[in-house]
Amino acid sequence: MKTSTRELPGTTIVDVSGDIDMSVSPGFRRILMESLSKTPRLAVNLSNVRYVDSSGIASLVEVLQAARKAEKRLVLFGLNAPVQEVLQLTRLAKIFEIRKTEKEAIEAS
Numbered sequence: 001m002k003t004s005t006r007e008l009p010g011t012t013i014v015d016v017s018g019d020i021d022m023s024v025s026p027g028f029r030r031i032l033m034e035s036l037s038k039t040p041r042l043a044v045n046l047s048n049v050r051y052v053d054s055s056g057i058a059s060l061v062e063v064l065q066a067a068r069k070a071e072k073r074l075v076l077f078g079l080n081a082p083v084q085e086v087l088q089l090t091r092l093a094k095i096f097e098i099r100k101t102e103k104e105a106i107e108a109s
Contacts, residue, residue, distance in 0.1 A: 001049075003031050011106050012039035017048035020056030029059035036063060040072050043105040047078030052086055064096060073097065077105040 001018040012035045020028055036042045042063070046052075060076070067074040077099040079087070087093040099105040 001028060003028070005031070005035055007039075008106065010039070011041045011043055012036075013043045013045060013102065013105075015045040015048070019051040020049060020059070021051065021053045022055040025053075025055035025059050028056065029062060032059065032063040033066060036067055036070070036072060036074070041075065041106075042067065042072065043075045043077060043102065045078050045102060046076055046083050047080060049080065049083050052083050057086060057090060057092065060096070061092065073108075075099055075105040075108060077102055 001016065001020055001024040003017075004015045006013045006015070014032060014035050016028070018024075032042065032044065044060075064074050075097045078101070079098060084093070087096065087098075097108065099108055
């Protein structure tokens with residue numbers, strides 16, 4: 001897994017690529033939590049994520065809980081079919097704010 005972070009006014013975007021599994025989940029969680037602490041809206045680009053396991057999903061849920069507690073927003077965007085399927089199977093697609101494109105994620109109110 002690789003990540004890169006971009007800062008925009010009012011939004012931090014974390015671009016993620018590769019697989020999110022048990023071996024990288026702690027680092028993934030740390031990067032998202034650090035990014036969330038510096039912005040009112042964290043947008044996570046998952047368009048280049050090929051696979052996410054339960055530890056990756058747990059990381060996303062933990063960051064979502066932190067965002068809600070801090071009255072901030074977590075927006076996921078660019079979900080490909082495998083990631084979308086995991087979120088739907090776990091019934092978590094309904095609790096996350098999901099947008100198709102980066103533009104939609106940034107402009108969402």
